Amino acid sequence: MTSxxxxxxxxxxxxxxxxxxxxxxxxxxxxELVDGQPVAHASPSPEHGAIMMNLGAALxxxxxxxxxRPEGGSAAVPRDKSEDRARIPDVMIRCDGKPTVLFExxxxxxxxxxxxxxxxxxxxxxxxxxxxxxxxVQDEPLCRIHRWREEIGGWxxxxxxxxxxxxxxSLLDIQIPFGEIYDGVxxxxxxxxxxxxx
Numbered sequence: 400m401t402s403x404x405x406x407x408x409x410x411x412x413x414x415x416x417x418x419x420x421x422x423x424x425x426x427x428x429x430x431e432l433v434d435g436q437p438v439a440h441a442s443p444s445p446e447h448g449a450i451m452m453n454l455g456a457a458l459x460x461x462x463x464x465x466x467x468r469p470e471g472g473s474a475a476v477p478r479d480k481s482e483d484r485a486r487i488p489d490v491m492i493r494c495d496g497k498p499t500v501l502f503e504x505x506x507x508x509x510x511x512x513x514x515x516x517x518x519x520x521x522x523x524x525x526x527x528x529x530x531x532x533x534x535x536v537q538d539e540p541l542c543r544i545h546r547w548r549e550e551i552g553g554w555x556x557x558x559x560x561x562x563x564x565x566x567x568x569s570l571l572d573i574q575i576p577f578g579e580i581y582d583g584v585x586x587x588x589x590x591x592x593x594x595x596x597x
Contacts, residue, residue: 410435417474429472431487443504446537447489449584450504454490454535457579467494467571486526492571497528500568505536530570540577540585542566 411419416432424430427439443451451471458469470491490502534543540562545554546569559566562585566575 407436411437429487443489444506444537446584447504447506449582450535450537450580451489453580453582453584454502454575457575458490458492458573461573461575462492462571465494465571467492467499473498488532492568494528494571498526499528500531500533500570501526501529502533502535505534507538531568533566533568535580537584540564540581542577542580544568546570 411432412435413432416430416437421430424437425439430437430439432438455469455471462468470493471489472487473491473493474487488501489504491498492500530547532545534545536542539560541558541560542564544557544559544566546557547553548555562577562581564577566577566580567573568575
C-alpha cells in the first residue's frame, strides 16, 4: 500500500529564509517562517490595506528628522537566527537599524483565533529591540498596546477604545488620533455605529 501523505520539505532556519528569494516559495503575496516552513499569506483586505497606509503616513510625518523610520512588510528577526520562526508585522518602526515598535492589524478572523494570535505574539516578543507591539483591530476603533517594562522584566498590555481615542507610543513620544488610523475605513474617520458624529 502506497502512502499519499504529502512530504514536507526539510525545515530551514531564519537566516536561510531571509537570504532566499521569496519567489522560491511560490507566488503568494508574502511569506513568514513558521516551524521551519515558509507559510503563505493572502493579500490584505481593502480595509486592512487602508489602515496600513494610514499608519505608514502618520508615522512618516511624525518620525521625519529622527533616527527612526516606518517600514511595511519587513521581517521581524528573532534574536537567534538559527531559530525556525520569522514573522512579518504589517508595519514596523525601525530605529538605528533595529525593530522597535511593531504593528499588527487584526482582522475579524484573527480575533477568533486566540491560539494562533498568542503563538504569533510570542514570536514577535522574541525580536531583539522590540519594546512595543500594537494590535490595531480592523473593524472597530480599538488598539491593544503591549509594552516591555524593564522594571518588571515582562510585558504589560493596555487597551484603548473609542473613535475619539488617541494611540500613544510612549517609547517614542508619538500620539496618533484614531481618526487618522481609521480614516476611510470606519464611518467619519473612526467613529463606530455606536458613536455617531455630533
